[in-house]
Amino acid sequence: MKSAIISTAAALSLASGSLAQTYTQSRPFKLVVQSTDKSVNNKILEACHEGAGIEGLCVENSEKLTSYNTYVFNTTSGTVVSDQNLGPTGLLIYELQADKTNGEKTPSSQYSPSNLTTLPESEPMQFFSDPSTNVALPLFEPTQTGQQVGFDKQNKLHVQSSLNDTVDPPTSTKVRGLYRWYVCKTNFEGYVYETLAWVLGNGKPENPTCKKVDVIRQFEA
Numbered sequence: 001m002k003s004a005i006i007s008t009a010a011a012l013s014l015a016s017g018s019l020a021q022t023y024t025q026s027r028p029f030k031l032v033v034q035s036t037d038k039s040v041n042n043k044i045l046e047a048c049h050e051g052a053g054i055e056g057l058c059v060e061n062s063e064k065l066t067s068y069n070t071y072v073f074n075t076t077s078g079t080v081v082s083d084q085n086l087g088p089t090g091l092l093i094y095e096l097q098a099d100k101t102n103g104e105k106t107p108s109s110q111y112s113p114s115n116l117t118t119l120p121e122s123e124p125m126q127f128f129s130d131p132s133t134n135v136a137l138p139l140f141e142p143t144q145t146g147q148q149v150g151f152d153k154q155n156k157l158h159v160q161s162s163l164n165d166t167v168d169p170p171t172s173t174k175v176r177g178l179y180r181w182y183v184c185k186t187n188f189e190g191y192v193y194e195t196l197a198w199v200l201g202n203g204k205p206e207n208p209t210c211k212k213v214d215v216i217r218q219f220e221a
C-alpha cells in the first residue's frame with residue numbers, strides 16, 4: 001500500500017512537470033482530406049459540436065478560412081525528432097473562441113455556453129475510443145493532455161509509434177509513421193456526422209461507412 005502511495009505521488013509530480021512545458025505554436029493552417037473516394041477528396045475538416053466544449057472534425061465543402069477550420073500545432077523545443085521525414089511530434093490544437101460557441105454546428109439543447117467562461121480555450125486533440133469498436137474519434141477537448149501527432153515532409157498528419165505487438169514477445173521497433181485515418185459516419189453520444197476517424201490496430205474499420213483518407217496540413221500562401 002505504501003509503495004502505491006509513493007508511486008502515485010511520483011506520477012503526480014511527473015504530471016505537473018509536464019504541464020509546465022512551454023510550447024511553440026505554429027501558424028494557423030487548415031486540414032484537407034485526400035482520398036481516392038471522390039465524395040470526400042479535397043474536402044476540409046471543420047470543428048463541429050460533439051458536446052459542451054467538445055469538437056469533432058467534420059467533413060465540409062467550404063474552402064474559405066474561418067475560425068472553425070483553422071488549427072495550430074504545438075511543439076516543445078525539447079522534443080527528440082526520431083525520423084527527419086516524420087518530423088517532431090506535438091499537439092494538434094483547435095482554439096475554441098467565445099464568439100464561436102453560438103456558431104457551432106447544431107448546438108444541442110443541453111449545450112450551455114456558460115460552462116465555457118474561460119474562453120478562448122486551447123483544446124488539444126485526443127482519441128476517444130469506445131471498447132466496442134476499432135473506430136476511434138479524434139476530439140478536441142478542454143484538457144491539458146492530448147494525443148502526440150506529427151506532420152511529415154508531405155504535411156501528412158500521422159501518429160508515430162515504435163510498438164510491435166504482433167510478435168511474441170512484443171518489441172520496440174524503429175519509429176514509424178501510422179496514417180490510419182478514415183472519414184466515417186460516426187455517432188458520438190447521439191451526434192451523427194461524417195467525421196475524421198482513426199482505426200485502432202492494423203485492420204479494417206468495422207464501421208461500413210468508412211473511407212480511407214489522408215489528412216494534409218495546408219498553410220495559407
Ligand SMILES: *[C@@H]1O[C@H](CO)[C@@H](O)[C@H](O)[C@H]1NC(C)=O
Pocket residue numbers: 022023024025074091093122123124143144
Ligand atoms: C499551445 O501553445 C500556446 C503558446 O505557447 C499556449 O498558450 C497554449 O496553452 C498551448 N496549448 C496547449 C493545449 O498546450
Ligand SMILES: *[C@@H]1O[C@H](CO)[C@@H](O)[C@H](O)[C@H]1NC(C)=O
Pocket residue numbers: 052112114115
Ligand atoms: C453547464 O452549465 C449548466 C448551467 O449553466 C449546469 O447545469 C451544468 O451542470 C454544467 N455542466 C458542466 C459539465 O459543468
Ligand SMILES: *[C@@H]1O[C@H](CO)[C@@H](O)[C@H](O)[C@H]1NC(C)=O
Pocket residue numbers: 164166167173
Ligand atoms: C513486427 O515484427 C515482425 C517480426 O519481426 C515483422 O515481420 C513485422 O513486420 C513487424 N511489424 C512492424 C509493424 O514493425
